[in-house]
Amino acid sequence: MRRHMTNEGQCPVCGLEEETTLHALRDCLDVQNVWNRLLPGLNDSNFFLMDIELWISWNLRTGAGDYSREDWPILFVTAADILWMRRNKIVFEQSFLSTTACLKLIEERVGAIQESLKKNDYVSVEMNHSRGALIRWRNPPQNWIKVNSDGSFNPETGTAACGGVLRDCYGTFMCAYAMRLGSCSIMQGELWGILQGARLAVSRGFVNIIIEADSLCAIRFLHYGIPRTHPSAALVSSIKNTLSNCNVIFNHAFREANKVADMLSKHGHEVEGEMKIFEVVPDFLSLYLFYDSVAVPLERGM
Secondary structure, three states, X not given: OOOOOOOOOEOOOXXXXXXXXXXXXXXXXXXXXXXXXXXXXXXXXXXXXXOHHHHHHHHHOOOOOOOOOOOHHHHHHHHHHHHHHHHHXXXXXXXXXXXXXXXXXXHHHHHHHHHHHHHOOOEOOOOOOOOOOEEOOOOOOOOOEEEXXXXXXXXXXXXXXXXXXXXOOOOOEEEEEEEEEEEOOHHHHHHHXXXXXXXXXXXXOOOEEEEEEOOHHHHHHHHHOOOOOOOOHHHHHHHHHHOOOOEEEEEEOOHHHOHHHHHHHHHHHHOOOOOEEEOOOOHHHHHHHHHHHOOOOEEOOO
């Protein structure tokens, strides 16, 4: 499934094939060069032959295959993250990160993660606001679900979209949603994302709900209230009314712990008509859902 994030169907890096998530992360010839430089001999394995779900799950296992690096799972997810970042820089900023620069950044990031893991000092999103801290998504407690939501604003069109994901106490994907909102502010987009996630959770019978978003302002409105004359007052009221019979916790999350919702909100700009609900994991979410499920820490501010 293509994400339709560019005007062209072809890969923005190699320009040779249609871009899919797997092509962007593995099969592009330029990307293959990065993988082979990281671990020579991959061409002789099944690394380039698996479908995306098997490829991700296999490489997240410690000691997967005959790979010689003990730190391969950390190296794998870090490399995939940086390769996706490089792709986005090409598409949105028209800047290119060379293979050498990519490899240097990957090794530096892996080194920083390993040092932090040795000290056991990766932090929850609620505890540390400093740049460089390691941030990860956290499962909700037993018998609770977590709704991660986000809003997205396109300054060229002046339109907003929202999206989010519901997961249980094991981090298992339950469903996701994306919606195009039309003309509204980014704050209203953030609150629409929370409202739609709350409605979806309540409609499915959940009563213990954690709402998590990376808009600190939106979370503060829900905690402390909002002036009645504020343009977003009606949305805040709708959220509270929707959740009035629930046990609810509103949490602020750094964007590094909210990447799944961020991708869904951006996808919302492409949705036609009513809100789109995903009952199975869409291809473009697979990588970051895996990151969250195995608690991969990401560096704050990267």
